[in-house]
Each structure stands twice: as structure tokens, then as C-alpha cells.
Amino acid sequence: MGLRKPPLYDVHADAGATFTEFGGWDMPVEYDSIKAEHAAVRESVGIFDVSHMSEIEVSGPDATALMQRLTTNDVTALEPGDSQYSAIVNDEGVIVDDTVVYRLPDRDERVYLFVPNAGHDEEMYDRWTSFRDDWDLDATVEDVTEDWAMFAVQGPDALDSVTDAAPDAALGDLSKFQATFADVAGVECWVARTGYTGEDGFELLCPWADAETVWAALEATPCGLGSRDTLRLEMGYLLSGQDFDPETEPRTPYEAGIGFVVDLDTEFVGRDALERQREAGVEETFVGFALLDRGVPRHGYDIANSDGEVIGVVTSGTMSPTLSEPIGLGYVPVEYADDETEVSVLVRGREKRAVIVTPPFIN
Numbered sequence: 001m002g003l004r005k006p007p008l009y010d011v012h013a014d015a016g017a018t019f020t021e022f023g024g025w026d027m028p029v030e031y032d033s034i035k036a037e038h039a040a041v042r043e044s045v046g047i048f049d050v051s052h053m054s055e056i057e058v059s060g061p062d063a064t065a066l067m068q069r070l071t072t073n074d075v076t077a078l079e080p081g082d083s084q085y086s087a088i089v090n091d092e093g094v095i096v097d098d099t100v101v102y103r104l105p106d107r108d109e110r111v112y113l114f115v116p117n118a119g120h121d122e123e124m125y126d127r128w129t130s131f132r133d134d135w136d137l138d139a140t141v142e143d144v145t146e147d148w149a150m151f152a153v154q155g156p157d158a159l160d161s162v163t164d165a166a167p168d169a170a171l172g173d174l175s176k177f178q179a180t181f182a183d184v185a186g187v188e189c190w191v192a193r194t195g196y197t198g199e200d201g202f203e204l205l206c207p208w209a210d211a212e213t214v215w216a217a218l219e220a221t222p223c224g225l226g227s228r229d230t231l232r233l234e235m236g237y238l239l240s241g242q243d244f245d246p247e248t249e250p251r252t253p254y255e256a257g258i259g260f261v262v263d264l265d266t267e268f269v270g271r272d273a274l275e276r277q278r279e280a281g282v283e284e285t286f287v288g289f290a291l292l293d294r295g296v297p298r299h300g301y302d303i304a305n306s307d308g309e310v311i312g313v314v315t316s317g318t319m320s321p322t323l324s325e326p327i328g329l330g331y332v333p334v335e336y337a338d339d340e341t342e343v344s345v346l347v348r349g350r351e352k353r354a355v356i357v358t359p360p361f362i363n
Contacts, residue, residue: 008212023118051148092250187207198237259278295348
């Protein structure tokens with residue numbers, strides 16, 4: 001089976017983008033250079049095509065009950081136009097995926113749109129419909145991944161870029177994690193003040209067929225997934241399939257540093273396991289680190305203590321474009337998790353001195 005392509009694949013190719021496989025999609029990884037695109041987001045504004053992200057819509061009389069039971073946060077707290085970061089966990093409390101849940105404007109009943117990671121749409125559709133049927137809930141679940149294109153406009157000048165394309169919408173009034181429908185270049189888009197870079201910004205969902213119109217109306221530097229990765233890593237944000245994975249890196253929200261998305265006052269799959277872990281405490285936890293020696297940490301490299309004993313593993317690493325320093329993320333026993341704790345990373349078999357740093361790595 002071939003790779004899925006975003007609606008603007010040809011536009012990206014004509015702009016000179018190079019592509020990479022990600023989550024079963026053929027996506028632009030860079031246009032000019034990762035460093036230049038990274039700097040554009042930190043200093044002005046960049047735009048990412050993130051149409052590879054999944055979208056699942058849930059509606060009907062029992063939509064709220066279904067969302068509440070399958071995500072860890074409190075969905076009932078959402079008003080129309082609100083969104084929240086959340087986790088999807090299995091019976092053992094292990095993260096299956098992380099997601100953003102949006103409450104759309106009400107129709108005859110509440111409507112939710114949640115955004116799993118790339119390539120997870122079929123899995124999440126099956127999960128939602130299976131549990132819906134098992135629990136005999138009245139809810140409609142639709143995989144709308146290929147109905148929507150999705151763009152992320154990120155950076156200090158993101159507000160100017162988006163409002164220039166949507167002058168009749170008061171998008172500057174949106175708080176973080178609020179969203180609204182807005183006319184962007186004549187196209188009705190769902191515009192949310194969310195993002196994955198640490199900068200101010202917006203994510204826009206528009207009809208697949210209107211993707212080129214909206215993309216062209218947004219004045220920003222085109223950016224690929226390469227800089228998206230370095231930007232999120234500087235913030236210490238999790239990457240699905242790398243910083244957590246139910247098969248290769250099974251971690252709970254408490255281990256992964258996102259315990260704030262767990263509301264134990266609600267009932268959801270995996271709740272009891274997470275309550276037990278919160279009471280007992282975790283043995284390992286997610287940390288950041290900075291290398292003091294030359295070298296670049298990469299996924300899968302070992303982390304060792306001062307005696308050379310392997311204590312953990314690097315899940316993400318890069319040379320920070322902002323700091324010009326090698327940084328990384330990974331899991332270590334809690335006794336090594338304090339800032340300034342000295343460890344080492346085995347880079348191609350050689351020990352490189354490192355120090356624990358609580359993300360974000362930049363202000």
C-alpha cells in the first residue's frame with residue numbers, strides 16, 4: 001500500500017520540498033533548511049502543512065459520555081470553542097496516543113472533534129466505535145481525516161499572518177486553547193489558538209478541496225516536519241511513537257510528565273491503574289538533558305550514571321538550532337531526575353558528559 005499524500009503534495013514539490021515518510025504519509029521534511037525554518041518560527045512566522053494529523057468527529061446524545069470514558073481529561077469542562085490536551089490510555093494506564101479535543105459549536109447536541117497523531121485515525125475510529133457498541137451508547141463516530149486539511153501558523157508574527165487572511169474575525173481575542181469558525185480567504189475554517197512549537201500560533205482546519213486557497217492566503221515561511229521536530233524538542237513536547245509507544249516505549253501519563261491531563265474525578269478506561277500509580281509514585285520519569293561534550297544524542301542511545309551504569313534511554317535528541325547545543329529527552333529513575341544531576345550519554349559507544357535539565361530548554 002502506497003503512502004498517503006496531503007492535498008498540497010504537488011504545491012510542496014513545486015516549492016522544492018524534500019519529503020519523508022511519517023505515520024504512513026509522504027510529508028515535506030524541509031524546503032530551505034531545517035535551521036532556517038526553525039529560526040523563522042522562533043523569530044517571525046512559519047507555516048506547516050500538518051494534514052497528516054488524524055481527525056475523528058463524535059456527535060450524538062451520548063457523545064460526551066463516550067469522549068469522557070476514552071480520554072483522561074474532563075471533557076465536560078469544555079464549552080463550545082474550547083479545547084484541551086488529553087491522553088488516550090489502555091486498561092493499564094499506558095498511553096496509546098495523545099490528542100487535542102475540540103468542542104465544536106452545538107448542533108442538535110454536543111459535537112467533538114479530536115485530533116490523534118498521524119496514522120492513528122483507523123485505530124482510533126475502531127476503538128471509539130468498539131467501545132461505543134460495547135457500552136450501548138448513542139453516538140456517531142466519523143473518521144474525517146481526509147475531509148480536512150490542517151495547517152499550523154506559528155511564531156511571534158502568527159497573529160498578524162492569520163488576521164491578514166481573516167480580517168473580519170476577531171482571532172486576537174482567542175485565548176490559548178480556544179477556537180472558532182472564521183472566514184479565511186473566503187473559506188470557512190476552524191481556527192484554534194493551539195500549536196506544537198512553544199510559540200504563539202494557530203492551527204487551521206479547512207476543507208480538503210480548499211487547501212491551496214487557504215495556504216496561499218497565509219503569509220509565512222513554509223516549514224517542514226524537520227523543524228517541527230526541533231522546535232517541539234526544545235520545548236520538551238512528546239512525540240508519539242518515539243517518546244511513548246504502547247509497544248516499544250510503554251509509558252503512563254505520570255511517567256511521561258503529562259499527569260496534568262489526568263482527571264481522576266472522572267471515569268475512563270485505565271483510570272484505576274493510574275490512581276494506583278499516582279498513590280505509589282513512579283519509578284522512572286521523563287527528563288531533559290544537555291550534553292556538555294561534543295556529540296548529538298539520538299533516539300535509542302543509552303543514558304548512564306557517573307559510574308557508567310546504564311540507567312535509561314534517549315527517546316529524542318538533536319542539536320538545538322536556538323542554543324547551538326546538543327539536547328535530548330528520555331527516561332531515567334526518579335533519583336536521577338533532579339536538575340544539574342550529572343549523567344552521560346553513550347554516543348556511538350562513547351560516553352559524553354551530560355546534565356539533567358527540566359524542559360523547556362528555552363524561555
